[in-house]
Amino acid sequence: MIVRKLPAVGLTVVMALALTGASAQPGTESNQIPAAPPxxxxAKAIIAEHxxxxxxxxxxxxxxxxxxxxMPEVYKHFKEIDVRKRGYVTERQIGAYWEMKTKQQMQKEDPIWN
Known part of the structure; x- marks a missing residue:
C-alpha cells in the first residue's frame, strides 16, 4: 500500500484555493472519512481551474x-507570490509558490528524508 504524503501547508493552500467560501452542510455526518489529499x-488542475x-x-x-x-488565498499571499513586484501573478508563479511552501513543510515535518 502506497501512502500519498502531502504536508499540511500544501494541503491547506490547495484546499483553500479550491474551497474558499465553502462550509459544512447542516445535517452531514461528521464521522465520514476525509478524502485523500490531492x-x-x-493540485495543478485545481489551481488551473480556479x-x-x-x-x-x-x-x-x-x-x-x-x-x-x-482566489482569496492568492490575494492574502500576493506579495510573496509576486516576487518580481509586477503587480500581477501568473498560474506558474502560484504553482511555484505552492511547491515551495510544500517543500518547506515537508522539510520541517521530516528533515532526515527531505
Missing part, C-alpha cells in the same frame, strides 16, 4: 483585484 497533478475562473480579462495574469475576487 496529488501534485490534481485561475481560469478568476482571470476575468483572460490575459493569463491575475491582478490584485482579480485575485481578491476569485
Amino acid at each position: 496529488t501534485t497533478a490534481e 485561475f481560469k475562473a478568476a482571470d476575468i480579462n483572460h490575459d493569463g495574469k491575475l491582478s490584485r483585484e482579480e485575485a481578491k475576487a476569485g
Whole structure:
C-alpha cells in the first residue's frame, strides 16, 4: 500500500484555493472519512481551474483585484507570490509558490528524508 504524503501547508493552500467560501452542510455526518489529499497533478488542475475562473480579462495574469475576487488565498499571499513586484501573478508563479511552501513543510515535518 502506497501512502500519498502531502504536508499540511500544501494541503491547506490547495484546499483553500479550491474551497474558499465553502462550509459544512447542516445535517452531514461528521464521522465520514476525509478524502485523500490531492496529488501534485490534481493540485495543478485545481489551481488551473480556479485561475481560469478568476482571470476575468483572460490575459493569463491575475491582478490584485482579480485575485481578491476569485482566489482569496492568492490575494492574502500576493506579495510573496509576486516576487518580481509586477503587480500581477501568473498560474506558474502560484504553482511555484505552492511547491515551495510544500517543500518547506515537508522539510520541517521530516528533515532526515527531505
